[in-house]
Amino acid sequence: MIIDELASKNGHLMIGGVDSVDLAKKYGTPLYVFDVASIRSQIRKFKLAFEQAGLKYQVSYASKAFAVKAIYQVMKQEDVHIDVVSGGELYTALAAGFPSDKISFHGNNKSFEELEMAVKNHVGVIMLDNFHEIELLARILKTDDEKINVMLRLTPGISAHTHKYDQTGQTDSKFGFDVESGQAKKAMQLVLENKRMNLLGIHAHIGSQIFGTQGFIMLAKKMIEIAKNLQKEFNYWPQVINLGGGFGISYNEADDPITAQEFISQIANELKQSCDDVPEIWIEPGRSIVGPAGYTLYTIGSRKDIPNLPPYISVDGGMGDNIRPALYQAKYEAVVANKMGQENIETAHIAGKYCESGDILIDKQELPETKVGDILAILDTGAYGYSMAMNYNRNPRPAVVFVENGQDKLVVKRENYQDLISLDRDY
Numbered sequence: 001m002i003i004d005e006l007a008s009k010n011g012h013l014m015i016g017g018v019d020s021v022d023l024a025k026k027y028g029t030p031l032y033v034f035d036v037a038s039i040r041s042q043i044r045k046f047k048l049a050f051e052q053a054g055l056k057y058q059v060s061y062a063s064k065a066f067a068v069k070a071i072y073q074v075m076k077q078e079d080v081h082i083d084v085v086s087g088g089e090l091y092t093a094l095a096a097g098f099p100s101d102k103i104s105f106h107g108n109n110k111s112f113e114e115l116e117m118a119v120k121n122h123v124g125v126i127m128l129d130n131f132h133e134i135e136l137l138a139r140i141l142k143t144d145d146e147k148i149n150v151m152l153r154l155t156p157g158i159s160a161h162t163h164k165y166d167q168t169g170q171t172d173s174k175f176g177f178d179v180e181s182g183q184a185k186k187a188m189q190l191v192l193e194n195k196r197m198n199l200l201g202i203h204a205h206i207g208s209q210i211f212g213t214q215g216f217i218m219l220a221k222k223m224i225e226i227a228k229n230l231q232k233e234f235n236y237w238p239q240v241i242n243l244g245g246g247f248g249i250s251y252n253e254a255d256d257p258i259t260a261q262e263f264i265s266q267i268a269n270e271l272k273q274s275c276d277d278v279p280e281i282w283i284e285p286g287r288s289i290v291g292p293a294g295y296t297l298y299t300i301g302s303r304k305d306i307p308n309l310p311p312y313i314s315v316d317g318g319m320g321d322n323i324r325p326a327l328y329q330a331k332y333e334a335v336v337a338n339k340m341g342q343e344n345i346e347t348a349h350i351a352g353k354y355c356e357s358g359d360i361l362i363d364k365q366e367l368p369e370t371k372v373g374d375i376l377a378i379l380d381t382g383a384y385g386y387s388m389a390m391n392y393n394r395n396p397r398p399a400v401v402f403v404e405n406g407q408d409k410l411v412v413k414r415e416n417y418q419d420l421i422s423l424d425r426d427y
């Protein structure tokens with residue numbers, strides 16, 4: 001998000017036509033706020049880019065980025081697929097009324113119960129990740145009319161240029177069937193022999209928060225090469241090639257993401273050059289759909305000044321609602337929501353309230369003059385914020401509000417202290 005492009009009115013940050021300072025007053029802080037129009041617009045950009053490129057496609061929202069009932073309902077309205085990685089995400093999506101035939105079920109260690117739940121609910125496709133899962137699924141599919149679509153997640157041997165914890169496509173990865181060593185071929189054979197599994201195609205995901213098109217072009221090329229080898233071996237041509245997600249977003253000025261249009265047109269060129277019968281192309285964006293739409297509002301509290309060093313300005317949340325700075329050294333930017341347009345006068349550390357020295361949300365943030373009670377808005381927190389939130393130090397998780405067309409709606413209640421002990425039992 002570019003700070004200069006943020007909307008403001010009377011010195012207040014506006015989100016989706018709603019005054020963010022009013023939201024902080026109405027719902028309290030910390031508060032996650034999502035601009036739903038931004039989510040819809042990003043989905044439409046992906047779809048349009050595929051249509052312009054003339055590819056058969058499917059956009060599947062990677063819901064690990066943000067998985068609550070309301071977002072699954074937005075995805076249903078936008079008529080996209082979703083992917084889930086656990087029984088909990090599947091349960092939430094189904095409870096939200098999301099159609100099961102548009103769900104892909106991922107994960108590197110799906111349990112018998114999770115696979116059974118997926119089969120019983122007739123999910124659109126199960127992404128098989130390892131031999132253990134092929135075995136479990138074969139046990140679950142007891143009769144011929146229990147046929148289910150599957151895809152094989154492959155490890156294509158491509159390292160994305162991103163944080164180590166965000167890489168998934170390299171050979172040394174916990175995800176997927178390794179192509180180099182022949183695991184992928186063996187898995188393909190097992191699945192093709194099982195008449196209760198319908199092999200829809202092949203999948204790979206090289207990582208997350210990736211900039212540039214190079215990695216994705218390499219991946220598209222590699223997937224066609226793999227498909228051609230499999231065709232020779234098994235006379236099988238995939239109906240779908242799923243290229244995963246991972247499209248980077250701009251968290252700060254240094255980040256320079258590619259647009260959906262750039263990425264998809266280049267992939268389309270590569271695919272059309274590589275083969276005559278281009279399969280349907282699926283992508284699984286998570287961060288790029290919800291990340292830029294999200295803001296976290298905090299109230300500024302204590303301040304610690306140290307001679308000749310930047311001050312520590314603390315807010316009422318921190319690593320419990322956004323683990324990304326501590327976990328991936330992620331760099332965010334913030335504005336003071338009730339002082340938009342005011343001149344910056346200092347650089348400060350934005351500290352969280354958790355009992356950890358590493359609980360610093362922003363290492364260096366330019367700020368106008370601030371005081372206790374001001375509202376700080378950290379930008380681009382829509383992905384992997386709420387979904388990775390936790391109760392460390394027994395801090396309740398914040399509420400989530402959706403805004404659209406000047407209206408706000410609470411979609412997840414704030415946890416309270418009673419919620420925190422609701423699972424505890426006396427001893």
Ligand SMILES: Cc1ncc(COP(=O)(O)O)c(C=O)c1O
Pocket residue numbers: 062065106168205207208209244245246247284285286287288383
């Ligand atoms: C298989 C798969 N698909 C899609 C994604 C979504 O990635 P992102 O949110 O970076 O688009 C992930 C997460 O890294 C993933 O593991």
Ligand SMILES: N[C@@H](CCCC[NH3+])C(=O)O
Pocket residue numbers: 165166168208209324328383384
């Ligand atoms: N949780 C990661 C993205 C997913 C990485 C692995 N699939 C992040 O916040 O960047």
